[in-house]
Amino acid sequence: MRNKMFEIVEEPISVESLIEKVKDRNAGAITTFIGTVREITGEKKTVYLEYQAYKPMAEKMLAQIGKEINQKWSDTKVAITHRIGSLDISEIAVVIAVSSPHRKPAYQANEYAIERIKQIVPIWKKEQWEDGEAWIGDQLENVRYRAGKPDVKDEDHD
Amino acid sequence: MIEVLLFAQLQEEVGKDKVLLDIKEITVKEIKYQLQSQFDLSQIEASMVAVNEAYALEDDIIRSGDTVAIIPPVSGG
Numbered sequence: 001m002r003n004k005m006f007e008i009v010e011e012p013i014s015v016e017s018l019i020e021k022v023k024d025r026n027a028g029a030i031t032t033f034i035g036t037v038r039e040i041t042g043e044k045k046t047v048y049l050e051y052q053a054y055k056p057m058a059e060k061m062l063a064q065i066g067k068e069i070n071q072k073w074s075d076t077k078v079a080i081t082h083r084i085g086s087l088d089i090s091e092i093a094v095v096i097a098v099s100s101p102h103r104k105p106a107y108q109a110n111e112y113a114i115e116r117i118k119q120i121v122p123i124w125k126k127e128q129w130e131d132g133e134a135w136i137g138d139q140l141e142n143v144r145y146r147a148g149k150p151d152v153k154d155e156d157h158d
Numbered sequence: 159m160i161e162v163l164l165f166a167q168l169q170e171e172v173g174k175d176k177v178l179l180d181i182k183e184i185t186v187k188e189i190k191y192q193l194q195s196q197f198d199l200s201q202i203e204a205s206m207v208a209v210n211e212a213y214a215l216e217d218d219i220i221r222s223g224d225t226v227a228i229i230p231p232v233s234g235g
Binding site for chain 2: 035051052053054056057058093094114117118119121122123124125126135136137
């Protein structure tokens with residue numbers, strides 16, 4: 001199952017392979033976002049992170065984000081891969097690649113994708129600190145989802 | 159039977175990644191209440207429910223054979 005545009009994997013992610021997936025003769029720009037594991041958050045020192053996903057649904061939600069982007073910015077091509085399992089400091093957790101005829105939509109769509117991942121994709125991370133561990137939720141400080149569910153329809157979150 | 163998948167904190171609290179409920183029909187709201195009273199879960203109020211891999215609303219009906227997932231606040235990226 002190589003060459004899936006929206007994927008949850010357990011092995012390291014190749015940034016180059018995502019760039020290849022979105023290459024297009026009509027593209028004038030490709031942006032990539034690379035999310036990596038940070039060591040220091042506030043005063044806590046992370047030893048490693050553990051990511052878990054509801055894999056089939058997570059891939060569907062990533063595909064939906066791709067669809068939303070195609071609707072908002074025409075002629076874009078999107079590929080997203082998120083890694084799960086144990087990740088060390090500086091390892092790549094997520095890569096988003098967007099190609100577009102012009103640079104601005106490529107930048108905007110790429111940022112839109114990471115924001116949406118943090119809203120609707122069922123992936124969770126567990127921080128392993130030197131003195132303990134905890135599952136992290138609520139990164140966007142949405143303590144409760146409004147209306148009982150995250151907005152999975154196309155909406156302006158810019 | 160309704161299969162309920164658990165993730166992250168909820169999975170650790172229950173001690174397994176899925177539970178089977180012998181129920182024919184139940185709403186999303188009711189299943190949250192039922193799981194809460196059965197397992198005393200910390201995050202169920204803040205959690206979303208997915209039925210057959212799609213987010214569901216509180217009043218949606220879950221039927222025997224459906225796969226339910228309890229989705230605590232996500233933290234990917």
